[in-house]
Amino acid sequence: MNILILDSWLKEYLQTKATPKQIGEYLSLCSQSVEKITKIKNDWLYEIEITTNRPDCLSVYGIARELAVILPRFAIPTKLKPLAISQQIKTTDKKGLPLEVKIKNPSLCPRFTAIIFDKVVIKPSPKVVQERLEKSGIRAINNVVDISNYLMLELGQPMHTFDYDKIKKAKMILRESAGGEKITTLDDQIRPLSDGTIIIEDGEGRIIDLCGIMGGKNSEVDEKTKRVLLFIQTYDPVRIRQACQKLAFRTDAASRFEKGVDPEGVLIAMEKAIEMFEKNAEAEVASQLIDIYSNPPQEKRVKLDINLVNKIMGVEIKQKEIINILESLGFVIKTDGGSSVTVTVPHWRQGDIDIPEDLIEEIARIYGYHRLPVKLPPLAIIPQNKTDLSKWKTKTKTALKFWGFTETVNYSMLSESLLNDVEIKPEDCLRIANPLSDEWVFLRPSLIPSLLQVAGLNKKEKIKIFELANVYLFQSENQLPEESLMLTGLITGESFAKVKGVIEAILEELGIKEVEIKPYQLQKTFYGKIFHPSCRAEITPKNNTLGIFGQIKRNLALKFGLEEKVFVFDLDFTQISKEANEIKKYKAIPKYPPIIEDLSFVISEKTYVGEIIKAIKTTSQIIQSVELIDSFENSRTFRITYQNAKKTLTDKEAEKIREKIINNLNNKLQAKLKQKD
């Protein structure tokens, strides 16, 4: 939470020669971060980010208290001017005006104080109050309302004022809301209350306060108000927070209450408030002080081992200095002899100091993190499994890059309409309970929809893109989804063979051999639906499927505005990385010359050329390679390399193998040798 603090206001409590720049720098280094310092006329405004654990810093006084400790450590003499506190709150001598208060559950409101003023004159606040409020970002309203805002900024204690005469039967019941009640708040909003919200009702059952958040319209102080009930409380932070979340509404006061307000600070605020009522509103105290404080917090003590301080800070700090620092922050130290001390926590730090490490943070920040040396951690040996996933990822991505692919990174969430476009049922996907927009609702079970979308957005260009990312697959209600790493690519304006070549090259680069690429037959699967039925294939080394690729059906491509042929490959990279290896085998370079010849065959319809190549290759071990070099109508020409590693091959030997090939193809695949003219 960011707060605005005026330099002149700060100086009311802080006697120092520090410049605003020094205050900004040193406060940031040792306490809360000063994000901005702005000059306003002859004053300066600090914008300070207060961390959630330090509600004690959410005020002018709180910041002054920190600076009084920090600035002297930078050799700038500084003194905190104490809050003038008399032990006795001034109340009326007479019996005074009555107020009956009932608190249903004391844990809702650890401290409840109230006092009534009479003869209140409603008018604008004195100029200095107005100016300070306005510069700190709060609109001045009238002298009474301004007092509560002014003291909230100065002391960090929110407070509320009621028109006493609007509280029916001078009675207040503080309780939890139940059964769907409503309140109209000061800002004229009707707010439905969820069960458990802390509220106050008056003697006629009207809800007059949404406690800790905003007052009710029906009990508001207005220009006719004569008698004011001032109200200073602390509330259960969790209740306030829940109420704000459910209302989707938060005020400055609520932001403080939900972080915890110090109940010991309540009377200080009360005393200051009385002073201001008398001075600014000519008011008279007209009641006894009501102070319901059934369970004051116990004094908190934390034991600290000095050795632990050094162990965590990494430098030796003398016990004397440690004690000095803690005492300057208001801690009370009792030495137990030896290296241990007992530290009593000041009331304004009750909420955030629990364990020795909390005290070490206090010591270290005031000592100054900037004074600690810079070292690398000891390089202990850590046994690790050999996991090469990131290596394979890098290798593959780099290869794709140099083959002309551009990598995309897309959101893991998809819209319902995109799922419908690719015929994925939304109910099969994991759904986000509180999506940010319709665009990002389902966790994607495939990267293909995203890539189609990207291709559609960039359709002016020839597309060659890929993404390497997780997809999320539901397993069961008490199991995390399967996160499967996929490598998916999309190419437009290329041939099937070019796309297939990319896949083969990836697998080759990753050392995956003995891959079989065969037609993908299933019709009803996701792939069955999106790919052209005769132009899709499955990649299967051994019995695992490594992935699918093929041509996207034309009507689907058109949905994304893609006119050209669209090819997609979808590879299971987790599986691929398991199969991948870098092992290369040395084979002696052949000493004897090969015989190379081209054979043309006339093949029958629907014969896969892959099967012909396989049949030729498996005819003899002497055949080193078979390449398809020409394809025309039903004629296929292959270049065959015969080579014997042990001797020079004779024409006769080659001829024998050739005959075997011709017979094989003729018998098994009805492919006939084309006679040379």
Next chain:
Amino acid sequence: MQNLKNQAISSILETKNEQELEELRIEYLGRRGQVTKLIKKIPSLSPEQRKDKGNLINETKKIIEEAIISQKKNLQHQNGGGKENWFDITIPGEKPAKGHLHLITNAIEEISDIFKRIGFHSISYPEVEWDWYAFEGLNMPENHPARDEWETFFVENLKHPKYGQAVLTPHTSSGQLREMQRLGKPPIRMLDIAKCYRRQIDTSHAPMFYQFEGLVIDQGVNITHLKGTLDFFVKQYFGPQRKVRIRPFHFQFTEPSFEVDISCIVCGGRGCKVCKQGWMELGGAGMVHPTVLKNGGLDPKKYTGFAFGWGVERVLMMKYKIDDIRLLFSSDLRFLKQF
């Protein structure tokens, strides 16, 4: 014959211009040249000699021819400049295909590489994670106000009896508990880079982003080690002139907690519109909270550790001065092809 060959080759190599070379050609291979004469004699030799000597002579002829051609090329090269040798080297080159890796990939590579050099081990953990790992186990019980900092996405219909509801990891810190559980005992030196998700979107927030999380746990690990690690990273990634500072902050899962700043890369630390009084926030860090060590199954009396976690996009946007994070996920090829 050998002499003739050697003599011919050395004379050829000594020629200084094409005219000299031509003279030599005539001398050896011309119609009345020395080699030609020998060739003419071959038919008159006895059949046995004919085969051996004939081969030898033919081979000599071939070698001399080759030497002349090669020398001719050399001479042309040396003299150069002739009109027939003019070549336009300014024609545009034909580049091999080249694509582009995503900026984030490059940043991740660079970051992991820097940490690898000081012994960090890269790993990644689930993106859909149980509440316990993301919050509860990190010392943020349900309803804790600190949870507000993480605008969390919840996943429907996934609930673990012990670990609570499933969330999209709002930070990589959930990996801290996973790593402690995986290794069982220190030393731990982890770098976890993964996608994270938060319910927010503006120029500096996207609902999906990457974080990297460092975790070091061992006996005797202290704040100076954290400072050293951060300093090493910043100087490697942003350059040696960058300054780093840590200042107090608050996280429930570290104590003490810090925010890490580097001197502004725009103004160099003097203070400007982009930075906060000369400093730019990099991310959070701290000493692992004893409760978190305990939740990870480690003895907080024996071990201490530090952790840090920052957005990958944040550092790369700072480095490349990109002003809208959403561009990174827009998949606009006009943007992606710039890198």
